[in-house]
Structures are given as C-alpha cells and as structure tokens.
Amino acid sequence: MNLLRHSGIFVSAALLALCSGAARPAAAQTPASTLIPIVVDTAAPIVVNTIKPKPKPLPAGVVKFDGLVVHANTAQITVRARNNEMDLQTFALSPVASAKMQETIDKGGYQYGDRVTVIYNTANQTALQIKGKPSRPL
Numbered sequence: 001m002n003l004l005r006h007s008g009i010f011v012s013a014a015l016l017a018l019c020s021g022a023a024r025p026a027a028a029q030t031p032a033s034t035l036i037p038i039v040v041d042t043a044a045p046i047v048v049n050t051i052k053p054k055p056k057p058l059p060a061g062v063v064k065f066d067g068l069v070v071h072a073n074t075a076q077i078t079v080r081a082r083n084n085e086m087d088l089q090t091f092a093l094s095p096v097a098s099a100k101m102q103e104t105i106d107k108g109g110y111q112y113g114d115r116v117t118v119i120y121n122t123a124n125q126t127a128l129q130i131k132g133k134p135s136r137p138l
Contacts, residue, residue: 058119062128065089065118069132072110074102077127079118091120091127101130108137 058064067079070088075098081087093101104110116132 061122062119063122065091065120067116067118069110069112069114069116071112072101072105074098074105077101077110077116077118077130079116082115089118089125091118091125093127093130097127097130104134108134110134111137 065079065081067081067087067089070078070080072078074093076090076092078088078090081089110116110132111134114132114135116130118127119129119131120127
C-alpha cells in the first residue's frame with residue numbers, strides 16, 4: 001500500500017510537470033504582430049573611421065635618417081642616430097634646405113639633442129629636407 005501511494009505521488013507529480021510545461025508557448029513562437037517595431041532615425045550618418053591617405057613613397061635614392069642633432073648651421077647638419085649612439089652622420093644642405101635652415105636659425109635654431117628626421121639623397125649625402133621641431137633657445 002505504501003509502495004502504491006509513493007508511485008501514485010510520483011505519477012501525479014510527473015503529470016503536473018508535463019502539463020505545466022506544455023501550457024504556455026515558447027517565446028520564439030509568439031506572433032510578430034504583438035512586437036512593437038523599433039523606429040530608427042536615418043537622417044544623420046555615423047562616422048566610424050575616416051580614411052587616411054597612404055604616404056607617398058620616397059623617390060629612388062632618397063632615404064630617411066632619424067636622429068638627434070649634434071650640430072647644425074646653414075651649410076650642414078650633424079645628426080646621431082636614435083637607436084645607435086655610434087652612428088654619426090653629417091649632411092650638406094641643399095639650397096632649399098639651407099634657406100629653411102636660415103629661417104630656423106633666425107628663430108633660435110636646432111639645439112643639441114633635438115629630434116629630427118633628415119631626408120637625404122644617398123648619392124651625394126645632401127639633405128633635401130629636415131623635419132623636426134626645434135627646442136627653445138637657451
């Protein structure tokens with residue numbers, strides 16, 4: 001009798017669980033008409049990333065040299081490489097670079113240790129352009 005009562009309770013609990021699970025529909029089966037549509041404003045575009053132009057390659061025989069200024073005047077510039085203290089190069093200035101160097105010297109000039117990038121011609125070690133911010137004069 002006791003065994004019959006326990007099996008009856010088990011069977012009724014199983015039927016109750018089965019009926020409660022089948023009573024409501026799954027959430028994915030609800031009709032789409034009950035959902036409220038989301039209105040999106042398309043008036044203003046969203047800018048994610050701007051397109052940056054690719055840098056132009058240097059002409060043949062022209063190379064960059066990154067370094068620290070040792071000495072600079074209107075005729076030449078001496079630069080030590082950033083990554084190698086033993087690499088010291090002196091470049092003669094082209095007429096265009098010499099004119100720009102004169103403007104820079106009038107404002108105070110490059111001081112010892114200023115970071116510069118020298119774009120030079122490898123054939124004759126002539127600096128075509130010097131990029132870098134001169135520090136304040138002492």
